[in-house]
Amino acid sequence: MRKILRAGFLCALLFSHNLPAASYTVQKGETLYQIAKSQSTSVEALTKANPTINPRRLHPGDVLRLPSSPTPPPNSDPTPSTPAKTSPSPIAQTQPTPPTEWVRIKKGDSLAKIARENNLTIKDLQRWNRLSGDSLRSGDLLRLRPPPSYPSKTLPTSSPSSPKPATRELIFIEPARAQIDAPKDRLRDWEYIVVHHSGTSGGNAKIFDYFHRQTRGMENGMAYHFVIGNGSDSGDGQIEVGSRWLQQKQGGHLASESLNEIAIGICLVGDFSTHRLGPRQTASLIELVQYLRKLKPDSKLKFRLHREINTKPTECPGKLFPSSAIHEILD
Ligand SMILES: [Zn+2]
Incomplete structure (x- = not known):
């Protein structure tokens, strides 16, 4: 009864x-x-x-x-709960919301299987995930909805007609500046800035935060301190500030715990083992590293690629990452 x-x-x-x-x-x-x-x-x-x-x-x-329509019509807002469209507030204390528009690829998964399970077509999955073939790598994230489009007007444009070079220098820092500056007076004794790629075609801070909590069991959430978007789930070159930066917590992005204590982690969204780093992400990375160094002028923050510092072999941030060009600017 x-x-x-x-x-x-x-x-x-x-x-x-x-x-x-x-x-x-x-x-x-x-x-x-x-x-x-x-x-x-x-x-x-x-x-x-x-x-x-x-x-x-x-x-x-x-x-x-029962979910009434598992697949939204192509022209409807694909992801009403897309994190990047909500306020740019820190992801810090927010309860992780499962980004149901993504799945983590498991061993044995195929595009056909995932398409079937989600009432989608293989073609759509390929288009939304910028896949040319049908090979999947387990552990990667696969998008189940059309990616939202981020017109570059949401970010300051780097139009050559802009007459103010001084402010142009900080076009990527500016929107995130308050958050980057927030812990200024209580910075840890950071020694390194380490750059990673996400190894995925898309993603943003909220999505990585969710997966790091859920699948890696990281109670401090997203392993990185900063994420630089590629136009998929946040703006191209957009800097997102993670809760570990706001709270000046150690990173979770390196295999060595003692290095995590002293290394700031920046994640570039994208897979640079197969794609080239775009100009906006490049500019944003350079701006961010230089800005972080200015925050702590007395310390010389050393810039490293993940593969140059990790205690376990890794290709991160991908073999196509323009390593020497970036080092030339940031060393
Ligand atoms: Zn890495």
């Missing part, structure tokens, strides 16, 4: 919100995964549609709302 009441209550709750219909009553012994599969949806979509449920504690009789 209680179960029925509860189901009824949930139903009432659901319909009072005027939701578009479809619901599913949990049967004995069913898991969210089984339900997702039988209803041609994904666990992520179900969790999103039923934010109050605990996926590990489903009760027979519980009524779940």
Whole structure:
């Protein structure tokens, strides 16, 4: 009886919100995964549609709302909850929201399988993820929605007609300046600035924060202190400031804990083992490193690529990263 009441209550709750219909009553012994599969949806979509449920504690009789349309029409706003579109506030204390528009590729996954599981076409997945073939690397993030477009007008343009070279110098710092400056008076004794690439085609601070918490179990969230976007999920060259910088916490981006204590981590979104670093990200990286050095003039922050400092072999930030050109400017 209680179960029925509860189901009824949930139903009432659901319909009072005027939701578009479809619901599913949990049967004995069913898991969210089984339900997702039988209803041609994904666990992520179900969790999103039923934010109050605990996926590990489903009760027979519980009524779940079924996601009405797993695939948004191409012209609708693809990702209403896209982090970068919300306020540029620090990702610090915000509860991580699962970016349901992404999946982490597991061993044995194929584009066809992921497309099938998410009611998508292989073509769309390829387009949204800038994939030319169908090979996937486990561990990578795959986008399940069309990428939002970030017109460059959201950032100051580097138009050559701009008459003020002094301010042009800081076009990428300026929007993030208050956050970069925030811990100015209590900076750690940083010795290095280490640059990484995300190894993914897209992403932003909030997305990395979510995955580092969820899949790597990092309680301090995103392993890097800064993220420089590539126009996929944040602006091209846009600097995002992580909570580890705001709170002056050690990084989580190097294999050695003692190096993490003294190394600021900057992540360039992109995979520079297959793509070239663009001009806006390059300019932004240079601006950021130079600005950080000015914040702490008495210390000479040394600039390193991840592969030059890590205690374990890595190719990061990718073999196409313009290593000598950047070193020439920043050493
Ligand atoms: Zn790295």
